[in-house]
Amino acid sequence: MNNMITQNHRVLFTSVFGPYGIKDRYAEALGMQMELLNNQVTRAQGVHSPRQSYLSFALYLLAENISAQSTVIDFPSWKEFTNELKNGYTHVAISFIVPNVLKVKRMAEYIRMHYPDTKILLGGYGTIIPDLADIVPHDEACKGEGVRWLREYFGEDTSAPLVHPVLRNPVYNYTYGMKSNPRGSVLLTGTGCKNGCTFCITSHMFKKEYLPLLPAGRDVFNTCIKLEQELGAVNFMVMDENFLMQKERGIELLELMEMEKKTYSFVLFCSANIIRQLGIDFFVRMGISRVWVGVESKTNTHDKVKGIDLRELFEELQSHGIAVLASTILFQDHHDADTIIDEINWVNSLNSDMVQFMNYTPWPTTGLYEKLESEGRLKQIPYRNQHGAGELSFDHPHFKNASDHEKYLYNAFKSKYRNGGPAIMKMARTAARGYIKAVSDCEIRENTGLKWNNTTICYEKTASPVTDDFMRARIVMMRNEALRYRPALFAAMLFSPTSITRRLSLDTIRLYNNTFGRPGLKDKIKSAVILVSACIESLRIIFSRIAGKEGIIRQPSLHRVEYGADTSAVTGGADAVPGTRRIITQK
Numbered sequence: 223m224n225n226m227i228t229q230n231h232r233v234l235f236t237s238v239f240g241p242y243g244i245k246d247r248y249a250e251a252l253g254m255q256m257e258l259l260n261n262q263v264t265r266a267q268g269v270h271s272p273r274q275s276y277l278s279f280a281l282y283l284l285a286e287n288i289s290a291q292s293t294v295i296d297f298p299s300w301k302e303f304t305n306e307l308k309n310g311y312t313h314v315a316i317s318f319i320v321p322n323v324l325k326v327k328r329m330a331e332y333i334r335m336h337y338p339d340t341k342i343l344l345g346g347y348g349t350i351i352p353d354l355a356d357i358v359p360h361d362e363a364c365k366g367e368g369v370r371w372l373r374e375y376f377g378e379d380t381s382a383p384l385v386h387p388v389l390r391n392p393v394y395n396y397t398y399g400m401k402s403n404p405r406g407s408v409l410l411t412g413t414g415c416k417n418g419c420t421f422c423i424t425s426h427m428f429k430k431e432y433l434p435l436l437p438a439g440r441d442v443f444n445t446c447i448k449l450e451q452e453l454g455a456v457n458f459m460v461m462d463e464n465f466l467m468q469k470e471r472g473i474e475l476l477e478l479m480e481m482e483k484k485t486y487s488f489v490l491f492c493s494a495n496i497i498r499q500l501g502i503d504f505f506v507r508m509g510i511s512r513v514w515v516g517v518e519s520k521t522n523t524h525d526k527v528k529g530i531d532l533r534e535l536f537e538e539l540q541s542h543g544i545a546v547l548a549s550t551i552l553f554q555d556h557h558d559a560d561t562i563i564d565e566i567n568w569v570n571s572l573n574s575d576m577v578q579f580m581n582y583t584p585w586p587t588t589g590l591y592e593k594l595e596s597e598g599r600l601k602q603i604p605y606r607n608q609h610g611a612g613e614l615s616f617d618h619p620h621f622k623n624a625s626d627h628e629k630y631l632y633n634a635f636k637s638k639y640r641n642g643g644p645a646i647m648k649m650a651r652t653a654a655r656g657y658i659k660a661v662s663d664c665e666i667r668e669n670t671g672l673k674w675n676n677t678t679i680c681y682e683k684t685a686s687p688v689t690d691d692f693m694r695a696r697i698v699m700m701r702n703e704a705l706r707y708r709p710a711l712f713a714a715m716l717f718s719p720t721s722i723t724r725r726l727s728l729d730t731i732r733l734y735n736n737t738f739g740r741p742g743l744k745d746k747i748k749s750a751v752i753l754v755s756a757c758i759e760s761l762r763i764i765f766s767r768i769a770g771k772e773g774i775i776r777q778p779s780l781h782r783v784e785y786g787a788d789t790s791a792v793t794g795g796a797d798a799v800p801g802t803r804r805i806i807t808q809k
């Protein structure tokens with residue numbers, strides 16, 4: 223196929239239809255909300271749980287990087303999806319994950335019935351389903367990196383530079399029920415991971431390879447600039463399994479940030495060994511504000527955590543202002559009624575700001591799946607129920623009762639909350655501690671003539687004292703970030719679950735007062751407004767529970783973007799930003 227033909231194509235990119243997190247004929251409620259924090263990180267934290275939803279990033283990335291005229295619809299209702307089809311498309315490309323397979327089935331069957339000439343392309347993690355062809359009618363399925371695959375499908379240049387989408391992130395933001403404007407964006411820097419941990423679908427999906435989308439530090443930096451210019455964003459969520467594993471890219475990015483005086487900040491995934499290799503000073507300088515670290519298990523030690531004292535590491539990160547989200551897996555084979563509790567207590571004792579608990583899930587194509595299959599231990603659990611928060615899809619040696627699988631998971635979240643306190647209070651504490659440390663460390667370094675060396679990635683002695691302008695600018699940013707939490711602290715204390723966590727909240731308020739002075743009138747008013755909002759939100763949660771739900775289920779609304787037909791998308795590239803984008807309408 224050539225570009226002339228591509229010009230005649232009209233491609234609709236879509237996510238699965240909503241509502242999400244509500245049990246119906248197509249998907250489950252438990253574990254299926256379109257939110258990260260409330261669904262699988264601060265679950266059981268009730269009113270304290272920060273509420274955010276994210277776009278289906280792959281759709282925009284794909285649409286941006288082919289030259290055919292394209293439309294993205296993200297989070298459509300069934301009606302919005304069927305109405306959109308009336309606009310006439312030659313291809314419908316659907317991104318989905320395993321537990322949403324019945325939604326895709328409905329969408330694909332509808333297309334086949336009403337638009338038999340339209341080609342159906344599937345992509346995303348749902349394509350690992352072994353009997354997918356029997357369930358969902360489709361023409362092609364992309365089982366891996368989509369940009370190269372789609373370009374090949376449409377006969378375009380697969381090696382053309384990548385055009386990065388410009389996306390506001392998150393989609394919405396609520397703190398104690400108070401809505402605020404999302405300010406950040408997202409960086410899609412690469413897919414996959416070469417480590418190939420046996421259970422890990424994000425590695426196996428990409429054949430245990432890392433496939434960079436933004437290979438060099440300069441590509442990432444240029445993309446940050448583009449996102450700042452177009453959205454005013456300076457905080458970025460980095461979608462990459464282990465962004466800093468490509469050390470040279472990270473180091474180059476920091477070098478460019480320093481040269482251009484850009485104190486961007488990042489939220490990212492990073493394994494413990496990489497944090498240790500790069501060192502805390504690099505992390506602070508880079509502006510990492512939150513890091514997601516897989517701890518997996520106390521006994522089943524993976525290479526990435528081997529020999530590392532995680533509690534010490536987390537304390538080091540937090541004392542430098544970097545919030546830690548630890549993630550761990552329940553119901554590994556060595557877990558029994560005692561060891562699973564030990565494991566949960568151990569993870570909680572690491573004192574991270576947040577923990578993601580997830581039930582062990584053997585995803586097709588992984589080493590774990592093959593092992594369990596060969597042992598005859600896979601159970602026939604419907605795909606819609608394979609979301610990591612419910613019944614295990616394999617026979618566990620010690621936990622035979624399905625209700626235990628849900629119960630232990632829920633109780634793990636509850637114990638984290640009751641022992642550690644609300645995540646929002648913990649993150650506020652971390653941010654304030656980081657600011658205090660950054661100020662004193664910077665002062666000491668300036669007075670003793672220590673200067674940052676981006677080649678050795680550490681501070682080194684120089685003949686005379688130097689002013690560290692970059693770090694001073696970073697400190698201003700850290701201060702502002704810490705102060706953003708302040709209005710929520712009073713609500714965090716009043717709604718605290720136990721007397722211990724209430725004392726911790728009070729202590730955090732004192733830390734803020736000692737560091738930043740007593741709150742001014744504006745902050746007091748904001749605190750009062752948040753408190754009222756928290757009371758209303760609490761009542762809403764109570765009503766939701768009476769109605770049989772775990773809490774308030776929020777829905778992201780339709781996000782629709784049209785991309786005009788143009789070959790510039792495949793000849794642009796990170797250096798050519800921002801002129802290469804082809805958006806014609808957006809709502």
Ligand code: B12
Nearest residue numbers: 256257258277278280315317319320345346347367368610
């Ligand atoms: C962001 C995210 C979310 C967001 C979803 C945002 C949204 N609007 O969809 C939130 C936090 C809400 C979420 C929720 C859940 N998620 Co989630 N999520 C992710 C995460 C971290 C990143 C996905 C992403 O955007 N990556 C960046 C893009 C660029 O990469 P990509 O999606 O892989 O897309 C590439 C290819 O796959 C391909 N591609 C993708 N779609 C398509 C479509 C076509 C047509 C083509 C050609 C190609 C193609 O091309 C892209 C570029 O190469 C992944 C883990 C990960 N690191 O990837 C888990 C992940 C996708 N989630 C997962 C799961 C299970 C869930 C939940 C059930 C909760 C849970 N238990 O984890 C819920 C379900 C919510 C729901 N109702 O659907 C699993 C899916 C497993 C599976 N085999 O299906 C993953 C892999 C995590 C894991 N390791 O288990 N999630």
Ligand code: SF4
Nearest residue numbers: 415417418419422425
């Ligand atoms: S290091 Fe993390 S992303 Fe990589 S394979 Fe292991 S679990 Fe997956």
